Amino acid sequence: MNIKLFKKYRGAYLLLLPAILFFIIFSYIPMSGLVIAFKDFRLGLGIIGSPWCGLENFQVLFENANFIRVIRNTLVISFLKLFFVLVVPIILALMLNEVRLSAFKKGIQTLTFIPHFISWVILSGIFLMLFGIDGPLNKLIVSSGGDPIGFMTSDVWFITIIIATGVWQTAGYTAVIYLAAISGINPNLYDAASVDGANRWQQTWYITLKALQPTIIIMFILSVGGVLNSGFDQIFNMYNPQVYDVGDILGTWLIRRFEVLDFAGAAAGGLLQSVLGMFLVCLTNSLSKRFAGKESGLW
């Protein structure tokens, strides 16, 4: 680098230094530590001392029936979530946008926005109680003559609850982002459309949704990035061994491998997760650029 330039920006670089150190230590050194996935790791020998073993760790993973199940669960939960978590907030935002009573609109917005700031530890505490075997929902069912349902222990109910509570937590926050985008639409467009005889449905479809498209695409790409993670915090705090068949996902499985000190296996799985996640984001980004124009997409 040009010495003169460096001198001129010495102050700025000095301010940048802690950040650079942070990303080297907590991002790039761990990334290089992923070589452990290709090693026959022994605690006593350390990462550098352990012998290479090629793709053996990955082979072991794919020969494990549980791992295949985990991949399947991750994909199923992710795609269900991807759909509902994307669509519900759009509908919510459009509905809120039609409300003329601003106090009511604000109140609902406030209510739906809250859960975004509450952790899944707290939320699972609440939901495990609500859907518990002697929770209020089951009390209602029993008092109206039914049999209590094991919501958290039956496969179908568990997945339904995971998706529903996932939507419950995020819909309000995402809707607020959409509403902000809607408020930036030029009102003349609506006037012009109504002069041309467009009714409110047509206006919503052709003006509002059209204007929301870039935001929707960005939200979509961002959630694709989380696909293979599919809500680790949520599931790790809500699942139990009885629903491993449908609820055990990559993240929860990896953390259990880690807890039994299978470091090489957990690292191999983690590497797969990271690489596939990055691949999916890049794929969605280039697809959205191709079909929705060069301007859309994250980069």
Added chain:
Amino acid sequence: MKYTKGEKLFNIFNILILSIVGLIMLYPLLYIFIVSISTMAGAGAGLIPKEITFSAYRIVLGSKELLTALGVSLLRTVVGTSITVVVTAMCAYALSIKKLPHRNAIMFLIVFTMLFSGGIVPTYMVVKGLGLIDSFFVYIFPMLLDVFCILILKNYFEQIPESIIDSGYLDGAGDFNILFRLYIPLSKPVVATVALITALGHWNSWFDSMIYINNPDLKVLQLFLREMIVESNFFYHYSNAIMVNSENISSETIKAAIVVITILPIFIAYPFVQKYFVKGIMLGSTKE
């Protein structure tokens, strides 16, 4: 504005559905509060407690474990947020200087960490290598910077006219002074947003405490709550207290009280969150 019949019908329907949505949002939060103040006989599906008791709070707030965890959580939130806001602002300031040599390369390397990470195993080894296991600083350093926060602050700083820097230089001020005397005061809403995101992140963290901390005196409140609810460590901590107090409350009441105590700071912060959060994100996230 005049509405047609169909539009009127739609408006009624719309408000009705949204009211139901509002109730669904509110019910779980209200329910947990009601349980936390109800006796064993009083807790039903309804939202009106039959018998009110505060003994759950008395028991919980009288236990050393919970107070310790609460203290650790508060401390990490205050210390972590202050350090993070300063370092984030420093980083965002440097990156907002358009002529900074290698700016794009540095930006790429920072944003790339959003897309790809080493994952839990290598990160654990780094943390262990730094001697942070069972140290309070494990709450501060590994989550010192968040790329999203850097980006919103950087984007906002970029909108500040460069002439301000130049006039600062002319007056003999260094970058440090320009940042803290000029830039930060000019960007209060966005700085507040970054502080809020960070503080909420600290308050809500539990994973680091679970993985890196063995010392029970260093556990955070969220982990304490998790152990209570998910791992059912409940009886270990509180069954004695209930018996000694011979109170007519169930374990659910105690759990609910802990949940309420954990949520409370978020509710206290919420008006500020509403004020700054959306605005800050919108201000900062304008695409270049």
